[in-house]
Amino acid sequence: MHLVLFILFGGLCVAGAVNLLLQRHPINSALSLIVVMTSLAVLYLLLGAEFLAAAQVIVYSGAIMVLFVFVIMLLNAGEEERTTGSKAAYLVGFPGAAALLGVLAFVFLSQKSALGNARLGSFLVTTSDLSRVLFRDLLLPFEVTSILILVAILGSVVLARKEQ
Amino acid sequence: MAGTEFSNAMMDVPLAYYLVLSAILFSCGVAAFLIKRNIITVFMSIELMLNAVNLTFVAFAHHWHQVSGQIFVFFVMVVAAAEAAVGLAIIIAIFRTRETLNIDQINLMKL
Structure with a gap:
């Protein structure tokens, strides 16, 4: 069951990521990124992170991607054009990313037996477990992030404001 | 007995598979970051890389039975939203000042 769900949603993740890479129109890339993020939420559930799965759907697939789609439509972004810069990027980008993937996959697969198996339901972090750590041990960092959010709100309002 | 062993085997996925999946997502993010010419798509590929790293954090949190890995993901989500x-x-x-989204034409900080 775990393996079937993993292959199904992992495959959906990879398909979405490759589609993001291949599409030329930003709105298509944004929609495939939503597919990636929603399937990642299912993978979080399989790994026993129920709060993060909900937060992934609400924050990433909901808030952040809606913001992206808003901006794409607001700026009326069309298909990207090919330029001389993109030729160099193709020459460096694909082999570089393939080499990175090769190295990482080699390291992880060579340590496969040492890393062991992930068993469904062997480790479940409930929201109360998470909040106990977050609001007791890490209260100060949590409050600091709220200041970060406040600064981000003010900064985005100032940056996106029309100049007089 | 054979049935329960089979179902036990079906309950397990090697942790390395999760890590390889996150490596694939990260590499797609890196490739899109380098290849894409639209500034919004470049920004989206950064989000893809952040998501790939989040999956690694959650996988290792599951492996070590630690909550702190998921706390990291929580903070990464907050910072990503900001x-x-x-x-x-x-x-x-x-876009207001240059009227373009092509990163080849956005090569100066000052207009």
Whole structure:
């Protein structure tokens, strides 16, 4: 069951990521990124992170991607054009990313037996477990992030404001 | 007995598979970051890389039975939300002054 769900949603993740890479129109890339993020939420559930799965759907697939789609439509972004810069990027980008993937996959697969198996339901972090750590041990960092959010709100309002 | 062993085997996925999946997502993010010419798509590929790293954090949190890995993901999500808001505001400001989203034409900080 775990393996079937993993292959199904992992495959959906990879398909979405490759589609993001291949599409030329930003709105298509944004929609495939939503597919990636929603399937990642299912993978979080399989790994026993129920709060993060909900937060992934609400924050990433909901808030952040809606913001992206808003901006794409607001700026009326069309298909990207090919330029001389993109030729160099193709020459460096694909082999570089393939080499990175090769190295990482080699390291992880060579340590496969040492890393062991992930068993469904062997480790479940409930929201109360998470909040106990977050609001007791890490209260100060949590409050600091709220200041970060406040600064981000003010900064985005100032940056996106029309100049007089 | 054979049935329960089979179902036990079906309950397990090697942790390395999760890590390889996150490596694939990260590499797609890196490739899209380098290849894409649209500034919004470049920004989206950064989000893809952040998501790939989040999957690694959750997988290792599951492996070590530690909550702190998921706390990290929580903070990464908060920072990513703040970063997306500010970054998209910067993109709107850039589009106002340059009327383009092509990163080849956005090569100066000052207009």
